[in-house]
Amino acid sequence: MSALTFTLKxxxxxxxxxxxxxxxxxxxxxxxxxxxxxxxSGRQQLRVDQVFDISGDDANDIIFAQASRKLDYIxxxxxxxxxxxxxxxxxxxxxxxxxxxxxxxxxxxxxxxSGMAGGTLHINGSVGDFLAAALPGDRKGMKGGVVIITxxxxxxxxxxxxxxxxxxxxxxxxxxxxxxxxxxIGVLGTVGDYLGYGMRRGTLLLTQEPKLHATLQDCxxxxxxxxxxxxxxxxxxxxxxxxxxxxRVQRYAGDIANDGKGEILVLK
Amino acid sequence: xxxxxxxxxxxxxxxFGMRGTRVIITAQNLRWAYNAARAMTGxxxxxxxxxxxxxxxxxxxxxxxxxxxxxxxxxMFAMSSAVLIKQLETRMGQCVLTCPTAxxxxxxxxxxxxxxxxxxxxxxxxxxxxxxxSKLFNGKRYWRVPxxxxxxxxxxxxxxxxxxxxGNFLILAESQPQxxxxxxxxxxxxxxxxxxxxxxxGGVVRSGSKVGSKYKALIASTNDAFCPxxxxxxxxxxxPEIESVMEIVIDGLTDPDIRVAMRVGIxxxxxxxxxxxxxxxxxxxxxxxxxxxxxxxREIMA
Numbered sequence: 001m002s003a004l005t006f007t008l009k010x011x012x013x014x015x016x017x018x019x020x021x022x023x024x025x026x027x028x029x030x031x032x033x034x035x036x037x038x039x040x041s042g043r044q045q046l047r048v049d050q051v052f053d054i055s056g057d058d059a060n061d062i063i064f065a066q067a068s069r070k071l072d073y074i075x076x077x078x079x080x081x082x083x084x085x086x087x088x089x090x091x092x093x094x095x096x097x098x099x100x101x102x103x104x105x106x107x108x109x110x111x112x113x114s115g116m117a118g119g120t121l122h123i124n125g126s127v128g129d130f131l132a133a134a135l136p137g138d139r140k141g142m143k144g145g146v147v148i149i150t151x152x153x154x155x156x157x158x159x160x161x162x163x164x165x166x167x168x169x170x171x172x173x174x175x176x177x178x179x180x181x182x183x184x185i186g187v188l189g190t191v192g193d194y195l196g197y198g199m200r201r202g203t204l205l206l207t208q209e210p211k212l213h214a215t216l217q218d219c220x221x222x223x224x225x226x227x228x229x230x231x232x233x234x235x236x237x238x239x240x241x242x243x244x245x246x247x248r249v250q251r252y253a254g255d256i257a258n259d260g261k262g263e264i265l266v267l268k
Numbered sequence: 269x270x271x272x273x274x275x276x277x278x279x280x281x282x283x284f285g286m287r288g289t290r291v292i293i294t295a296q297n298l299r300w301a302y303n304a305a306r307a308m309t310g311x312x313x314x315x316x317x318x319x320x321x322x323x324x325x326x327x328x329x330x331x332x333x334x335x336x337x338x339x340x341x342x343x344m345f346a347m348s349s350a351v352l353i354k355q356l357e358t359r360m361g362q363c364v365l366t367c368p369t370a371x372x373x374x375x376x377x378x379x380x381x382x383x384x385x386x387x388x389x390x391x392x393x394x395x396x397x398x399x400x401x402s403k404l405f406n407g408k409r410y411w412r413v414p415x416x417x418x419x420x421x422x423x424x425x426x427x428x429x430x431x432x433x434x435g436n437f438l439i440l441a442e443s444q445p446q447x448x449x450x451x452x453x454x455x456x457x458x459x460x461x462x463x464x465x466x467x468x469x470g471g472v473v474r475s476g477s478k479v480g481s482k483y484k485a486l487i488a489s490t491n492d493a494f495c496p497x498x499x500x501x502x503x504x505x506x507x508p509e510i511e512s513v514m515e516i517v518i519d520g521l522t523d524p525d526i527r528v529a530m531r532v533g534i535x536x537x538x539x540x541x542x543x544x545x546x547x548x549x550x551x552x553x554x555x556x557x558x559x560x561x562x563x564x565x566r567e568i569m570a
Contacts, residue, residue, distance in 0.1 A: 163404065182402075184403070201401060203401075203403070222418060222419075223418070224412075224418070224419055225335055225337075225369075225371055225418070225419060225421045226403055226410060226412050226419065228335045228336050228337075229334060229335050229403070229410060229421070230403065230405055232334070232335075232336065232405075233405035233406050261398075261399070263401075
């Protein structure tokens with residue numbers, strides 16, 4: 001069995017919703033059946049084989065080749081298996097994903113990992129705004145799982161995040177961890193203004209001293225034992241975070257305008 | 269059966285089913301890990317009045333502990349899950365939560381047929397008065413409770429399994445110092461065996477008991493058949509040359525663990541042999557009617 005591969009036939013003019021193409025939905029389907037699945041693209045309905053060349057047969061290991069940033073909802077509600085995307089991904093990558101693994105070699109647009117509840121999302125590239133954030137109208141963003149990003153993330157990363165771990169090796173835009181409910185976000189690069197705006201609980205781990213707004217309060221420098229456990233849990237991740245060791249941090253708590261039980265830890 | 273001049277009685281130790289758990293306690297250094305562990309396993313010699321039987325199983329190197337600090341593992345046994353759960357919680361709260369730099373982690377996660385999750389730090393978190401936070405790593409939930417020395421870190425739960433308590437053997441010697449020396453040798457050897465503890469002071473008990481008493485209020489009383497000073501006035505089990513008897517009681521996670529510990533302990537005592545005054549090895553039982561586990565001495569030493 002070789003990986004079930006969807007190769008984009010031609011550059012897309014219009015966005016395409018590829019949410020039907022997940023391992024659990026394609027399991028037990030023949031190539032002909034897969035080719036006949038309809039994908040929504042704006043006002044149009046397209047057959048899969050109108051958009052992609054299909055090869056391979058292992059639905060548990062799906063590859064999107066020459067993928068473009070017009071492919072939305074990749075891995076939506078995915079419940080197992082593995083999706084590899086070479087090229088780029090549109091918005092809502094891994095939306096409400098529950099299990100399995102997505103690897104993106106390229107950049108993604110907004111709302112990646114939104115509502116994600118489990119599994120791992122590994123992006124070798126950068127993402128747009130609202131990473132792991134709640135969809136408009138939702139009360140919670142990411143609810144579990146692990147997101148690793150080697151590049152940068154846009155604004156509002158982790159907005160209303162509830163649980164899980166996000167590790168960003170690059171820089172993050174403004175309002176990082178805004179209205180965060182719980183969980184862990186690590187950033188090795190710089191963070192924009194108003195990080196932790198309205199943050200209720202959760203941990204934001206930084207390596208560089210950030211610019212803080214008035215309702216984040218300094219709690220001093222500490223050696224926190226839980227960091228050893230956390231770094232140990234990172235040790236197997238394919239990420240620069242795997243090599244973090246020292247657990248001495250400056251601890252800022254907040255946002256005291258909104259309960260104030262969150263923390264921003266800056267490695268010393 | 270005679271080993272190095274020591275007679276091994278044709279009898280058996282009678283043991284009972286218990287509920288057991290393991291907790292890993294770490295601290296900044298071994299001194300403070302031991303301080304917490306000793307407090308937590310203090311006053312835990314016998315379920316008769318202590319609720320649980322507990323002891324330190326072994327020392328753990330930093331590589332073996334979840335948080336990379338030195339630690340010790342402790343085992344705790346009770347006659348029912350309700351008592352074990354209650355005792356674990358109160359002892360955690362008074363002995364580990366209170367001990368500077370100490371942290372507690374689950375010691376049983378896998379490897380046994382039936383593992384019941386029980387609270388380790390789950391309710392201690394409320395000591396944090398709303399400032400407590402939880403973290404979930406690799407599917408395990410931990411609690412961080414702000415305390416005056418920094419943060420108390422504890423895993424939310426640990427595993428409880430069906431285990432065995434009350435494995436035992438008696439060392440009969442020509443004098444008290446010789447009996448004690450044999451017990452010390454046995455305990456030194458047995459403390460290297462994993463999955464067992466010897467809950468009595470220093471691992472040794474001198475007040476072996478029989479069921480019942482002439483006093484109605486007491487359910488157990490001194491085992492006069494093995495009391496050397498009563499040789500002439502009671503139905504004794506002792507021959508004239510025996511002047512002192514001591515018992516080693518063993519609780520273990522499984523039946524085979526106790527067998528290994530008994531074998532190692534009896535062998536160590538026998539090594540001193542008849543020339544050092546060790547005359548007999550026996551065991552305590554209730555005629556086989558009460559406990560489902562029978563550890564036959566001659567079978568174990570065969």
